[in-house]
Amino acid sequence: MLSCKDVTRLVSEGLDRDLPLDRRLAVRLHVLLCGACRAYRRQVILLNALVCRRFSRGSARLPGGPSLSAEARERIQASLKKRDA
Numbered sequence: 001m002l003s004c005k006d007v008t009r010l011v012s013e014g015l016d017r018d019l020p021l022d023r024r025l026a027v028r029l030h031v032l033l034c035g036a037c038r039a040y041r042r043q044v045i046l047l048n049a050l051v052c053r054r055f056s057r058g059s060a061r062l063p064g065g066p067s068l069s070a071e072a073r074e075r076i077q078a079s080l081k082k083r084d085a
C-alpha cells in the first residue's frame with residue numbers, strides 16, 4: 001500500500017496530469033482506508049476548483065501582476081518598508 005506521503009504527492013500530481021490507472025487505483029484504495037488522506041484530497045480538490053474558477057473569471061491576478069496599478073504597488077512597498085523599519 002502507498003504511504004500517506006506518496007498519496008499526497010500523487011493527489012497533487014493528479015490535478016496536473018492524468019495518473020496511470022494503477023496509481024489512480026492505489027490512491028483510491030488508500031483514500032478509502034485513510035481519513036487523513038481523504039480529507040487532504042478533498043481539500044486539495046476544493047482549493048484547486050476555487051482557484052480555477054477565480055482565474056477563469058479573470059478577476060484575480062498573481063501578486064504584482066497587471067491588476068495592480070503602479071501607484072498601488074508603490075503604496076504597498078512603502079507600507080512594507082515602513083513596517084520593516
Ligand SMILES: [Zn+2]
Nearest residue numbers: 003004034037
Ligand atoms: Zn494516508
